[in-house]
Structure formats: C-alpha cells, structure tokens
Amino acid sequence: MNDILSPAAIEDTPDLETLTGPDDHDDLRLWLRLLTCCNLIEGDIRGRLRTEYETTLPRFDLMAQLHRAPEGMKMSELSRHMMVTNGNITGITDQLEKEGLVQRNKVLTDRRSSLIKLTAKGKRTFRKMADSHEQWIQDLLSGLSEKSRKNLFEALGELKLVAQTRLTPRP
Amino acid sequence: MNDILSPAAIEDTPDLETLTGPDDHDDLRLWLRLLTCCNLIEGDIRGRLRTEYETTLPRFDLMAQLHRAPEGMKMSELSRHMMVTNGNITGITDQLEKEGLVQRNKVLTDRRSSLIKLTAKGKRTFRKMADSHEQWIQDLLSGLSEKSRKNLFEALGELKLVAQTRLTPRP
C-alpha cells in the first residue's frame, strides 16, 4: 500500500463506516465513524512506537503512569489504573526492568509490595517518546479546524461521562 | 468492580486522559479523550459479542463485510477491506465455515480464488447480532445531547478525512 492514500485510493479503501447502508441509523454511523478514527490513529501510534522506539502501547502506557507518579506505584495500583489484571503488569514490568527503564523498590512497611519507579534512563526515554507522541498528535490534529477541535473535545467529554456511567468496566 | 460506577468510583478510576498534567497541550488531551471513549465502548461491545453471541469483533466484522456483499467476496478483498493480512482471513473464515455461517464457493474463471458468502444460517445469525449491536449503541448514545451527537458526527467526519489523508495505513 502507498504511504499516503490518494483520494482515489481512499474511495477504493472502504472502512468500517461504509458498512452501513443508506437506511441505517445515525447512532450506528456515529459509532463506526468514531471507531474508524480511533483505529486509524491508534494503529499509526502503535506503528511509530514500534519502529521508532521499539516499544508498545501498553509499555508506553505503564511508563506514562509512572511518569506522573514520581513517588512510584504499586503493582496493584498499576493494574487498577491500566484496567488489566495483575499478572499482565508483572510481565510488562519484567520487560521494562530488564531494559533498565523501571525499578522495583522494596517497601519496608509491607513486605509483600514493591514500589515501581522509572529509573533515570526510564525518565529520559519516556520524555523523548512522550514528546514524539505529542508531536505526532499535533501534526495530525492541526489538520482539523479550530471549531471542530473544540466541538470534538466537548462532545467527547460528554460521551466519556456517559460511557463511564453506563458501561460495565472491562475486566 | 461494580457494574455501574458511582460518581465517586469514577473519581477514583483514572483513565488515559488523566495522564496529562495541567500544562499539557490540548491536542493530546483531545486524543486521549477520544481513545478513552473508544476503548470503553469497544470493550463493552467485545464483551457483549462474547457473552451473548460467543463471537468476536473480527468475526463480526467479516460477517458484516459479507452481509453488504451478497454476491460474495474473495479472500483477498476481505483482507484488503479489513486491513489485516491474508493468513488471518483464512483463519477466521475457517472458523466461520466450520460453524456453517459462511461458505467458500469455487469460482470458475479463476481456479485459485473462491467467493466467500454468508449461508442462510449466517445471514440469520448476523441479522440478530447486528440488531443487538445497533441497540447497544443506541442505548449508549441516547445519553448524549442532540447537539453533541451532531457536533461529534461532523467533527469526526472531518477527522476521519484528515486521518485517512495523512496517516500511513497499518499493514
């Protein structure tokens, strides 16, 4: 496939939204449009994280959690925040620790737990990745009108609240 | 976790968007908000497809592709439309065929290809799933104001175009 889709190629590359026929309902089209946007962007981010930083979205996510918690986080906290089960946090943490990006620190008051922190190397690495990440997003969203960005932001805020209120959490 | 998050629980359950600090940029917050919404809804849909129909999103997606192509589709077409590689289509098609939901039909003009179609059972099954799917979405989005839905729809249309134009396709 080409790097940049030509208008003709866009016509020829149906996506999820084009699955709806002419008489399908608007809510469904709205959802498929949302899903398509998200998949396109997320796929792009995953690809860039892989090729430019040899990492993955869950690993990036875990480091982002630690970045905003300089005092460290427990495994169980990470599990709760990232909404995945405990064993998976162990696996990702193992990888990152092996690469010297995070560190398990024993906590004296509870010998079962440990506090996970970014190492100095982890902080440097994360800062670079996060800067790139933000740049990718800004480059993309700069193609959007100011009005659309504002509308999107507000409407998504409303949607997020509705979803968090009505939907059963995943795990 | 509780089925319905109380407001307090929402406060206690950070999501991706809360990763941004106070001085982070708006575009990043917009993207994380989009991602959070999509993950919440997609997770819910996946869960419902699994528990209520013992199926998955890619399987549902493949059946949806076939549903709008009553004349059938070639494996390579499915691969292109679903944006995954060929071997995966073979796998999903094998499963669906074993359950009698789709059928491989030999095509006379090219003995390498086959046309995949929904069987009668496949059509019935898909119609039920699709109706449920639309109902789930409507139930969720009914919590959104008319204005937000309209704004979302339009802004996402713009975003989709920008993303399709600027981003490298995944595979």
Place this chain on the structure above:
DNA sequence: TATTGTTATACTCTATAACTATA
C-alpha cells in the same frame, strides 16, 4: 513473474486460576 490462498510460526496482549508470602 505475479497473484491467490494456505500453512506454519512467533510474538504481544489478555484473562483465568493456582500459588506464595505476607498482612
């Protein structure tokens, strides 16, 4: 030579569940 589809393989992410060591 190029394309269609299959097969084999490997890797990431995920959930479940059994386990340990503490509390």
Place this chain on the structure above:
DNA sequence: TATAGTTATAGAGTATAACAATA
C-alpha cells in the same frame, strides 16, 4: 481470611514468510 505479587496456561489477534496452484 484477605491482599500483593508471581507463575503458568490458554486463547485471540496480529505479522512474517515460505509454499502450492494458477494466472
């Protein structure tokens, strides 16, 4: 008993690559 974390396992989803049959 309950909690923190680990380990083991299984399964979905994906990409890569080698392959056979056909174009």
